[in-house]
Amino acid sequence: xxxxxxxxxxxxxxxxxxxxxxxxxxxxxxxRNKITATIGVTEITLDYGxxxxxNREVWGKLVPYGQIWRAGxxxxxxxxxxxxxxxxxxxxPAGTYSLFVLPTDPENALLVLSKQKGLWGTEGYDPKxxxxxxxxxxxxxPFHETLQYSIKDIQPSSGRLTLNWAEKQWxxxxxxxxxxxxxKAIKDSLAMAKPTxxxxxxxxxxxxxxxxxxxxxxxxxxxxxxxxxxxxxxxxLKAKLLAQKNxxxxxxxxxxxxxxxxxxxxxxxxxxxxxxxxxxxxxKEKRFNVN
Numbered sequence: 058x059x060x061x062x063x064x065x066x067x068x069x070x071x072x073x074x075x076x077x078x079x080x081x082x083x084x085x086x087x088x089r090n091k092i093t094a095t096i097g098v099t100e101i102t103l104d105y106g107x108x109x110x111x112n113r114e115v116w117g118k119l120v121p122y123g124q125i126w127r128a129g130x131x132x133x134x135x136x137x138x139x140x141x142x143x144x145x146x147x148x149x150p151a152g153t154y155s156l157f158v159l160p161t162d163p164e165n166a167l168l169v170l171s172k173q174k175g176l177w178g179t180e181g182y183d184p185k186x187x188x189x190x191x192x193x194x195x196x197x198x199p200f201h202e203t204l205q206y207s208i209k210d211i212q213p214s215s216g217r218l219t220l221n222w223a224e225k226q227w228x229x230x231x232x233x234x235x236x237x238x239x240x241k242a243i244k245d246s247l248a249m250a251k252p253t254x255x256x257x258x259x260x261x262x263x264x265x266x267x268x269x270x271x272x273x274x275x276x277x278x279x280x281x282x283x284x285x286x287x288x289x290x291x292x293x294l295k296a297k298l299l300a301q302k303n304x305x306x307x308x309x310x311x312x313x314x315x316x317x318x319x320x321x322x323x324x325x326x327x328x329x330x331x332x333x334x335x336x337x338x339x340x341k342e343k344r345f346n347v348n
Contacts, residue, residue, distance in 0.1 A: 087130030094208035096216045097235025098242065100139040103156070103206045103218075106130030110202050115223040120160060125169065127178040128158040128220065129204060136170065136218075143232040144168070144218075147189040154188060158220070158227065166193045168218075168229045191229045198226035236268060247278075258282035259291045266297055289319035289326050293333055300336070305344035312337050 319326030
C-alpha cells in the first residue's frame with residue numbers, strides 16, 4: 058500500500074512538472090513585424106516576416122528572377138486597406154490581401170496582391186486569385202541587412218509603399234479618395250447629430266474650408282449651424298467661407314459681428330481673436346483688388 062502511494066505521488070509530480078513547462082521566448086531568425094500608416098482616413102497595415110541578408114546574394118540568387126517571391130519570410134506577407142484604394146490605375150477594394158513580388162530582372166518587378174489568405178510563403182499560390190499586379194522599378198538604396206517595409210511620402214490622398222532589402226528599394230504608389238470618404242463620414246455623422254448640435258455643422262464647414270472645396274455645401278451647413286445657435290465661432294467660419302469666395306464686403310461685416318459676439322465669451326474667443334483681427338485688415342485690402 059505504501060509503495061503504491063509513493064508511486065502515485067511520483068507520477069503526480071512528473072505530470073505536474075510536465076504541465077508547468079515554460080515556453081521560452083527566443084529571438085526568431087526572421088522576426089514578424091507589423092507596420093501601420095494612415096493616408097487621409099485610410100489605414101494601411103503590413104504584416105510580414107523580416108529575413109536578413111546574412112552574407113547571401115539576394116537579388117537574382119536568394120530571390121530568383123522570374124519566380125513569385127513571398128516578399129518576406131515564413132507566412133505570406135499581408136497588406137490590409139481599411140477603405141478602397143488605388144495603385145496606379147488598379148482599384149483595390151477594402152480588405153486584407155496576401156502580398157507577393159515577382160522580380161523579372163534586376164531593375165523591374167511586379168507587386169502582386171492576392172485574395173488568397175493563410176498561405177505559408179508561396180505554397181499553394183494561385184495566380185488566378187490575383188487582384189492586382191503593379192509594375193515597380195528598382196532604385197539603389199543604402200544597404201538594409203533586414204527586409205523592411207514602410208509607407209513614405211504621405212500626403213492627404215497619397216503615399217508610397219516601399220520595400221528595402223540589401224542594396225535595392227522597390228516602391229509602388231498608393232492613392233485614396235480621402236475627400237469622398239471624409240464627406241461620407243461627415244454626412245453620416247450629421248445624420249445622427251442632435252438637433253441642438255450647432256458644433257457638428259461647424260466642424261464640417263471647418264473641414265471644407267481647409268480643403269477649399271464644396272463651397273455651396275459648406276454654406277448650407279454653416280447656415281444650419283447659425284440657425285441652431287449664433288455665436289462668434291460659426292459666424293467667423295461663415296466670414297472665412299465668404300472671403301474664400303472673394304466676397305470680402307460681407308465677410309468683413311461678419312468678421313465685425315464675430316468680434317462683437319466674442320466679447321460675450323472671452324475665454325473661448327481669446328484663442329481666435331488675433332486671427333480674426335488680422336483677417337479684418339487683410340480683407341480690407343483685398344476687397345479693393347476684387348472691386
